[in-house]
Amino acid sequence: MGRDHSGDTLGLGDFLGIGSYNLVCVLGGFGLGWWADSSTGRTPVLTLLGLAAGVAVGVIGTWLRLRPLLRDGVAGDRDRTDDG
Numbered sequence: 001m002g003r004d005h006s007g008d009t010l011g012l013g014d015f016l017g018i019g020s021y022n023l024v025c026v027l028g029g030f031g032l033g034w035w036a037d038s039s040t041g042r043t044p045v046l047t048l049l050g051l052a053a054g055v056a057v058g059v060i061g062t063w064l065r066l067r068p069l070l071r072d073g074v075a076g077d078r079d080r081t082d083d084g
Helices: 012-040 045-079
Strands: none
């Protein structure tokens, strides 16, 4: 996630990477919550909290990855002149 994509577009590999990242976040949060529930007997509270945390981390990570591209797209739209 540390690559600078200013001026680039996303390719298939980038989309697969973002999807894999989200999958790991959601399953990791769910798994940690399930493990914590089984250790403490507080079913399903920690599982749901872990799932929510995984989804939140996935959304934030995806937004951080796409933010430079979205910023470039908005700037590119403002710079474009309509010659039609």
